Amino acid sequence: MQTLVIASRKGGAGKTTLSRSIGVMAEISGAGPVALIDTDEQAGLAMWWNARESQTPVFASVTIDNLKSHLEGLRNAGVKLVVIDTPPGLNSESTATLEAVLPNADLVLIPVRPSPDDLRSVGATIQLVEQAKKRWSLLLTVQLIEQVFPVR
Template identity: 55%
Template sequence: MKVLALCSQKGGVGKTTLCGHLGVEAEIKGHGPVALIDTDPQGSLASWWNEREAPEPVFAQVQIANLAEHLRLLDEAGIKLAIIDTPPAVTSMIEQVMAVADLILIPTRPSPHDLRAVGSTVEIAERAGKRMVFVVNGAAQRARITGEAAIALSQHGTVAPVTLYQRTDFASSMIDGRTVQELDPASKSAGEVAELWSYVDKQLRKA
């Protein structure tokens, strides 16, 4: 079983949305079973999953104090990929999640505030000796800052070669427990998610 953790000190960068979308995409591509884990006290990922009609991906309740043991049990149960959503804060919980992750995905919006906030997340990942990848999320079409953000992030580490753009279908799909791939598989948003998962999957296999 591989473990993917989505981490960022900054709130509102799309961690929960990406967790759900990557989990569904992994199932679509036959890389499941996938288990989603929500360690954010706000429980946004759990709320989204509770609205879903589709049974996959599954949702796993875990206790952060026994995270490694819970992951071992999921592995024994046949889960192939665990995706962990984390709270927007630098806490000991983030360190515990990173400690068990095979890959850390750091979503970042292309704004000065978001770029300034990545430092502490990067420091924790580096201390844990974990492979990390940035993904530019919620970008505006044809905005110069999108390219500038990717260049700035590349100074800290690897940047995914896929940018996710700001579109209303990402938000609307999360309302009723679906994803953009399930709303419209031919949409640009669905294509971006598919490309991102393909890249993330390759990084997980290297881990």
């Protein structure tokens, strides 16, 4: 089983969108079964999953305290990929969550938008990931100009 953590200290970087998109596409491409875990208190990934009709990828409701045992249970159930959505923020609670999740990661994807605010904040995420000695990759996320400025 591979565990992919989507992390960024910056809100609005696209973590939840990326988490659900990777989960769905992994299932469609035959890389599943896939489990999604939402550690963000905003629960955007959980709300999206609850509004869906499809039961795949599966949603694993966990707390940070039982994350390791739940991951072992998912492995024993035959899950091949776990995608973990993490909270934004520099406060102690979100930092503690990220520090608890990172040791379980096989890879950390760090979404970053091409904006000064995102680029300034990415260093804090990279620092935590490197302290955990985990492999990471930046993922540049962009929004199409037509979506921002509709052509009329």
